Amino acid sequence: MATKLPKTDIVLVGVGWVGGIIAAELTKKGYKVVGIERGKERSTEDYFMAHDELRYADRKEMMQDLSKETLTFRHNTTQRALPYREWGSFLIGEGTGGSGEHWNGQTFRFLPYDFEIYSETVKRYGKGKIPKGMMLQDWGITYKELEPYFDKFDAMTGIGGEPNPLPGSPQVKYPNPPMLETPVTALFKSATKDLGYHPYHMPSNNLTQPYTNPDGIARSACQYCGFCERFGCEYGAKASPVVTVLPVAKETGNFEVRPHCVVRKVLHTNGKATGVLYVDTRTGEEFIQEADVVVVSAYQMNNIKLLLNSQLGRPYDPVTGTGVIGRNYAYQTYLGTAVGFFDKDFNMYAGAGALGAQIDDFNGDFFDHTDLDFLHGATIHITQLGDRPIANNHVPPNVPSWGKEFKDASVQNANRALIIKAQGASLPWQDNYIDQDPTYKDAFGDPLLRMTFNWKDQDRQLMKFMGEKCAEIMKQMGAKEVKMTGDEIGDYDIRNYQSTHNTGGVIMGADPETSALNSYLQMWDCENVFVPGASAFAQNSGYNPTNTVGALAYRAAEGIEKYLKTGGSLV
C-alpha cells in the first residue's frame, strides 16, 4: 500500500529547466513545491572530473539508465517496434537539472511564424501548399504574447548574443555580449556575407562575462574549455537549473526535492488530479503525494508516457488523426551538412557549446517556398564546440573508415576539418506519433512508449536543399575539399546521434479537439494539471528548443498562480 503524504500546493514530476523555473517562480510567491526527481541531486562539484570524453560522451554518464526504462521504435505501423536498447540518436538526462545540465547552451527563440505556422502558410501559399497528412497547426499563442516570458528566461540565464541582422527577424536585446569571434566564425561570416546572407553570432548560454541575474545569482564567465555537450560545467558558466533556478527555490525554504523517486501515475478523479503516485527506487516503497496542482515537467517523452499511463487526456489515433496524447511527435531534420578540409590548422580542440555563427536566411518563411517542395527550413551554422578526439575523425570522401589511410587522414585533419550544419525544422505528420508499446515494460511493469517515426519527402528535400547550401558556403570559405551530406537520406536511423530535440506529443493549441493543452499549458481535460515543455510544441523549428521551453515554463508558472487563486479553466 502506498503511503499518503501531507498535501502540498504544487508537485513537480521532474526537476529540470521546467520544474526548476516553476519551483523558483512559485516558491518566491510563498507556495510550497515538492519536486520528484528520478535521478540524483546534482551540484557543480559533481563536474570536477567532467573533462572525460569516454565517461561522459561515450558511456553517457549523465543520461537516464536505459536498463530501467526506454522506449521502442519503428518506422511505420507495419514494422515491429523494438526497444532503443542503447543510447544513439538522442540522449535524455536524469538527475536534478535534467537535460538542462548536459546541453550546449545554444539558445534561440522560435519565430513568430512558428507559433502561427498553419495560418501563415495558408495566407501566403494557400491551403493546397500543405501536403496530405501534414498536421500543421497554430499553437494557440503568438510570439508577441510569449515575448515577455522569453525576456525573463534570457535575463535569468544571462544569454550573450547580438541582434539578428536578417530583415524581418525578431530583434532581441540580450543581457550579455556575444561570445568571442574566432578565426572559424570570422571565416564563416565573411563567406556568407559574400554570398549575400546575414550571419551573426549564435546566442549563447555559456556566460560571456561575469553576470548577476535578477534573482541575485552571480556566475562566472565561460573559459572555452571545450566540454559542454554531454558534460556538466565545472565553472557554473553554462546556464543550467542547478546553478540558476534551483538554488533560488531552495533559498525560500518552500521547495523540497525528492531524488531517486520515479512518478508512475498522476492520480485523478472527475477531471481533477489529486496528486501523484511515486516509487522511491532505493527502497521500492510507494508514496502518494497529494497536491493542488500537478506539473508534468519531465523530458518530452516521459511527459507523454506519464499521461498515457495515468489515462489522462485522449490517446492519439493515427488512423483517424483524432485524440491528442502522442500527437504531432517531431524531431530535428539535421542531416544536411558539409565538412570542409583545409590546408591550415584551426584551434579546434578549444570551444564552447554555443560558440558559433549562423545564418537564418533559409529558416522559417524568410525565403519563398512557392517553387520548393518543402515547407519551413533550417538555420545554417558553424560551431566550435571543442573537437573531442574519439568523436571527431573526419576524412575526405573516398577514404575508408579504418586502416592506415583512415588513421593518417583522421589524424592529419584533426584540426583542419570544419563542419557547417543545417538544423532543420521537423513538421508533424499523421503517422509520426507516440503511443504505448503492447509488449515491452519498464522496471515497474508499466508499458514503454512506442515511437512510430520516419523521415518524409519533406525532410529529405529540405536536407538536400540545405546540404547544398552548406557546401556552397564551405566552398566560399576556401576548403580544398568538401564532403556534403543530406542528398541520400533513407530511413531515420536511431543508432547515430543526431539531436536531443524531441518535441510534441502533448501539444498546446486553441482547440481541445486537436490539442491537449491551452495557452497556459493547462490540460483541457484536467484543469489542475500543467504540462509545459517541448512536448507542448505543435512542430519543431530550425532552432534549439530550450529557449522556447523556458518561455513556456514562465507562462505556465503565471497560469498556475492564477489557477491557484481562481480555479477553473484559464482560457
Added chain:
Amino acid sequence: MTEKPKNYSRRDFLKTTGIATGALIGGGLIGGLVGLNVDKDDQHVSDTGNTNHEMGTNGGFQFFQNQREFNVISNATERIFPKDDIGPGAIDLGVPYFIDRQLAGQYGSNTKEYMQGPFAVGAKTQGYQSRLTRASIFRQGIAVLDEEANKRFEKGFSSIEAEQMDEILTAFQNDEIPMTGVTSAFFFRLLRTATLEGAYADPMYGGNRNMDGWKMKEFPGHQMSYINVIDKEKFQKIAPQPLGGM
C-alpha cells in the same frame, strides 16, 4: 618519443617465435613471459621503448581468458589503427588493454542498456537488438575471427599476414561472416569504435599510452581554460594533460 633503431614489431616478434598462434603454446603464463622478454631484456625489441609499454604488456587480463584471445584483439585493432610513420598504432597505444578493462566492466556487461526480451532481429536502423552483452559479442567475435582465418588460410588470425587480416575484417564489416545471435557487421562496428576509444580516451583507462593518441592529433586533453587561445589566428600547440595529472 625517443628514436629507436627500427626493429620488428611486437606482432612480428610474436609471429616469428610462433607464440602468437596460441595453439602451440597456450596460456597467459607464456604470454606474460613474452612481454617480459621483449621489454625488459632487450629494450631495442620494443618499438616504443617506453616504460608504459612495458607495464602494459605485463598488465594481466580482467576479461580475456588467455593470450590467444588477447593476440587476436591486438592484431585486429592494430589493423584498424596501425602503427606507421605518423605515430603508434593500437598495440603500442594499449588499445587491447583498454578493451580488456572495458569488457570487464559496465560496458561489457551492458548494465546501463535495456536488455529485456523479447529479442528480435530488426532493421539495422533500429539499433542494438542482440540478447548478447558486448562482452559475449567480443568473445564470440574473437573466436569467429580465428575460425575464419583457419578456414581461409589454415592458420589462426594472429598468424596470418596483414593483408589476410584485412580481408577477413572487411568480410566482417560487410556482414559476410555468420555469427550467432549477432551480425558480424555489428561486431565490427563495436570493435572499430572501441579501438578509437582506446586510442583517444584519457590514459587512466589503459589506452592512449603516454597520451600518444592525443599527441598525434595535437589534442591537449584536460585543460582548464582556452580563453586566451580561442581567438588566435595561429594554431596554438599545448602540451596535453590527463585528468589524473602526470
